[in-house]
Amino acid sequence: MSSIMTKSLKVLAGLAVVAGLVAGAPALAAGGHAKPLQKGNFSFEGPFGTFDQAELQRGYKVYREVCSSCHSMKLISFRNLGQKGGPFYDEEYKNPNDNPVVKQIASEFEVPEIDPETGDEVTRKATTSDRFPSPFRNDDAAKASNGGALPPDLSVMAKARKHGPDYIYSLLQGYDPEPVGLTVAPGQHYNVYFPGDLSASWKGDHHKVPPGGVLAMAAPLTEGRVTFDDGTPSTLKNQAKAVAAFITWTSEPHAIERKQTGIAVMLYLLIFFGITYMAYRQVWKGKH
Known part of the structure; x- marks a missing residue:
């Protein structure tokens, strides 16, 4: 009996070690020396805050025209866009599947399907019940198109990062010129808000290592990159804030x-x- 108990205790101890490592991993990953985040001052903050529908519509446009070329949103269906609180909600259409704007948006996408007669993979126009299609056929194709890095799915990105909305808002504006003395490898990009350790790449005073880190994603947004239908100026700040709000909404609709x-x-x-x-x-x- 004591032998069985000893083995059981060893197993439990091993599991505890693994659990401790897993629990500690996010803290290590997020523990870099980065510049303090900008405050977005979003409308949805606080106990009485709500999403600004016009801002969500602008954010969807930024995602659609810029982010969706690399990043998926596998947990979001087109009909979610027309649900209450969503960017294209219309109280006239209680069922978001009936919303003509949502139908139009879905029809602009092609989704893969298997032909039941031939077994071949074909594509068809998406419907409101379909989820947002991935921009790549598989993870290997995604990595090959992005310098070996897998672009993360954005469905719940705002919940996956500490201070998610402010993190996204800041990161998209954090592509500063590389400081003199910092060596950045080809295919990598310096960002003052991305947590990392630059000491190994820094040739200057090691007491003055610049804040931030490097990541594979190049600066996706630039002034005037997206034209907003409501006339909102297409500044980098407005684009970043709109898409940060949209990703926050998709993280918890x-x-x-x-x-x-x-x-x-x-x-x-x-x-x-x-x-x-x-x-x-x-x-x-x-x-x-």
């Missing part, structure tokens, strides 16, 4: 509904507490 539900529950509990307290006072008023 029902966030505002949950927030409003939570506020309603808190109000209910406060009212219930008040009624209970008054009933308690009434019952025990003459018994002291």
Whole structure:
């Protein structure tokens, strides 16, 4: 029996070590010397904040025209765009599958399908029930087109990064010229907001290593890169803020509904507490 217990303890100890390493990995990855993030001051921040629908529409356009050429959003369906709180929600169409704007957006995409008669892979126009198609056939093709690096899926990127909205907003504006004395390998790009350790590539004073890191993604946004339909100036800051808001929405499309539900529950509990307290006072008023 003691032998079995000893083996069990060893297994548990091994699992604990693995769990500790896994838990520690994100902290190591995020522990670089980076410049403090910019504050986006987004409309959805705080307990009473909500998404700005016009900003979400601008963000979708930035994603569609720029980001979608490399980054997938595998967890988002076209119909999500027309749900309540989404960028193209219209109260006239309670069912987002009936929303003509969403239908039009979906029809602009081609999605793969298997022909049931021949077994061949074919493509068809997407429908509102389809998910956003990946820009590459597989991960190997994605790596080959991006210098060996796999572009991350953006579906939940805002939740996957600490201070997600501000991180995305800052990163997209953080492509500063390389400091003199910093050696950046071909295919890599310097970004002041990307966490990393540049000491090995820095030829200057090692007490003054520049902030930031290097990543495979080149600067995706430039002034005037996307023309906004509502006339909003297409500055780098406005593009970065819009797409950061859109990616935050895709990371949790029902966030505002949950927030409003939570506020309603808190109000209910406060009212219930008040009624209970008054009933308690009434019952025990003459018994002291």
